[in-house]
Amino acid sequence: MVAELLRHYVPTYDRGRRTNFGFYSRLGSELAGLTVLTVDSWDESSGSTGADVLEHMRGRGVTPGSKPHLFFLAFELLGLNRVATGCRVSNLASKRSLEKTRGLQFEGIMRESGVNDEGQFEDEYLYAILRRDWAPLYDKNRVQVVY
Template sequence: MLLAGERIYLRPFEAGDAEVLLRLIKRNRNFWGKTEPEWQAGYYTFDGQLQNIRFFQEGIQKGLFYTFGIFNKKTHQLMGIINLYDIKGGPYQCGVVGYAIDRAQNGKGLATESLKLILSFAFDSLKLNRVSAEVMPRNNPSIRVLEKAGFQKEGFKKNNILIQGEWESHLQYGILKKDWAPFFEKKSSRN
């Protein structure tokens, strides 16, 4: 499974990615740690990432969640991670998206391009009706990414996740399938 964009592609992680994934995670530990829960020490080891990759593969096989590496199309360098998780079928047909871009690659539009690719996958391949995302109110770059991809602010979740020993609140964003295609048709006609 490969989702290709203009500058990047998304693909599931393979066992051979454990070392490069570990380097990405270690390099961004402090940067990503500002918005993520604390991970156990074993997370920052080769074996920890190999175990993570097996977990990611199992999730994809079962259709429960999809974790992709974000890779540069020309160099094949791993530049981030994007997840579509908490997928519900039946009357819900929804999922949640989360992403993390290497600090050295921030501000280059890679998160926006990744998000567009995974939304296309969610709506066109998985036939979801809705995708949501949560973001800290002070995380303005991530808010801009969501808004550029067509997400709309829907609400506020007070003290919903423990990060660095503090309960953090999040803004709730969402996008519906019916708003996805028209949003990009309008944007394309303006370009």
């Protein structure tokens, strides 16, 4: 988990603007996993999300529970228009999690988009949400921003 944290969740910057926002998730008082929002293009107002959940915390709603917070950051605070996410086709638990996330829409399959743990090229399901999809689904007044 530490290697994954250092590889994908540490803040990064492009032209002085932060482009990688990493967070940890908890269930009760226990660490449950990591989630990230990456600004892929400031010019195109687009980003992407990812998550890693500790094995013993999987299936307990950690990732779908974290997405509304990432969407608030993306759309309300950063002014993005589109946020994409996905998972390998073999990762059925992640697919179910994405399907449970309000507002995400299935957009297609990216063929052989990456290499899986076995070193094989694998297809990936692609989902995304637009600002206009998010606005009616989430009550931004229920979010408290702590600086």
